[in-house]
Amino acid sequence: MSHLLLVLPLLIPLFGAILCLFFWYRPGAQKILSLLSQLGLVSAAVWLLLQVNSEEILTTQIGNWPAPFGITLVADLFGSLMVLSSSLVGLALLVYSLRGLDAPRQRFGYYPLLLMLQLGIGGACLTGDLFNLFVWFEVLLICCFVLISLGGTRAQLEGSIKYVTINILASSFLLMGIGVVYGILGTLNMAELAQLVRAPDTNTSLIPMAGMFFLVALGIKAAVFPLFFWLPASYHTPPIAISAFIGGLLTKVGVYALVRVFTLIFAIDLDRTLPLIMLISGLTMLIGVLGAAAQTDFRKILSFHIISQIGYMIMGLSLFTPLALAGTIFFIIHNILVKTNLFLISGVVAQRHKSFALPFLGGAYLLQPVLALLFVLSAFSLAGIPPFSGFWGKFMLAKGGFEAGQWLLVGTSLGVSLLTVFSMTKIWNEVFWKNKPQEEGAPSQARELPEESPAERRTRRLMYVPVLFLSGLIVCMGLYADPLISLSQRAAEQLLNSDVYINAVMYPPK
């Protein structure tokens, strides 16, 4: 039974996408099919999480080849939490794009691509094989390439050429790292690698060097400090349904892979690697939030904040204590939901005001008070104001940092939180609070937006549904945080206690 359970989060989007391709000329049918497969994916992810929660780690061998030879699929708590949160965000995005994306793009294979992208994310989170990880990354990358350039406007083409080039480079580094690991240890199965690395008679002097390949490659994909310049240049270019999904999820998959390989495989001789990661995390937070302060475009501010938040996730990895890693896991889940929600809110604002540029926006509070409330909620959550979800993640990270005695890093992270509030206040002032700016020479009534047509109003109502859904999840995560916190703590213990992982894969119960 557990075999099927592990394959379902991959098979459902795959078959959904293939079925969608059969209905290429009928977007209506594609909508229904992709919505059904998305619902199936969510339920499969919930089921998987419940099963993993009760049975620790689930494994399956594709083709029934025993562990180090075949391709292994492994679901531990961290992986299945990632699958669940990505599928929830996928559901919200799908509902949003039913109305929020223009018809030509929908006709040109948007739905199958969205499902294939989730196939790639699910695969990357569930795989137990290093080369397989690379392959899943390529699956999700090529979907992203197409999604970012879908439609082919000038800005999109410009953004995608940067995105494609840097990601091909990152993939080369990842592939080289995998080659080096294979050259040193002679296997690619992550559990066997973990076993070999910890064995007393293995020569591990070159392992940290192989780890650096992964740090650079996955660091580019996760957009950490010196390697992030592609992100703010490309993420804001596609329509909001696409940038919300990519911005909300993709960098986090990079962080997931970083945490996975550095807790499982490169977890030895860390006394030089961890300070490096720590330095990177502090600078990532700081530079990201400072970059956001200079921007005047709603989506670009949010893009820079992605980078800043990545710093917090890496911070937990650099502290390498159970509490800090639990903070990282909680923070990743929280950030996937909140960041997507903020992007969606910017999309709803832009649907009414036809712009993302702060100088041309204004008065949204008067027009859309509910949306303003939802924005405040998500923004406070992003900044980590107590009752909301971001607080718990930052609290765990800061507590872990204090326990580890890293005062400077914790101080940086708290200062960055303050700057995040500043940045969110700027959006609030410019988009929601100030009056709509008047165009020069226009008559005074031009300040009012043109009346919405009934069709536009219906569109906007439907666009509220995913925002409300995600906001509800964020509020629940904040007010009723205990289940997720204890889940993250158990997931962190699983990550640090790799014997459980090794035994589950290498010596499965018959």
Add this chain to the structure above:
Amino acid sequence: MEIVLCFVIGILFSVGLYFILHRHFFKLILGLMILGLATNLFIFVIGRLTRGGSPIIGEEQEVALEPFADPVPQALLLTAIVIGFGIQAFAIVLIKRVYQTFGTTDLDDLDSTDQIHSPKPPAP
């Protein structure tokens, strides 16, 4: 043999990186291709070269006779070549499209998404 290949790979990497850093679109394509080739060759060599022994198990044997070439890096290589082929094909089409849209072959002209001030919205 391995030492020669090491130099070849090093040269390929440097040429690939140089072309990627170049401003011209065509050289960007070339750079991406050469970098992909260098990576593939790197994996092939780092999996250790064994000449003359194929990893085929004869009918009367239980295991393959030493020395035999490790088939795993070759399998990885094959997968990586196929993936690289697909991605390079996409990159070429993308670059052609960019050239058609912008009418330039200079990457330095593509800096509008990095600029802070966004253009004015279209009139409602």
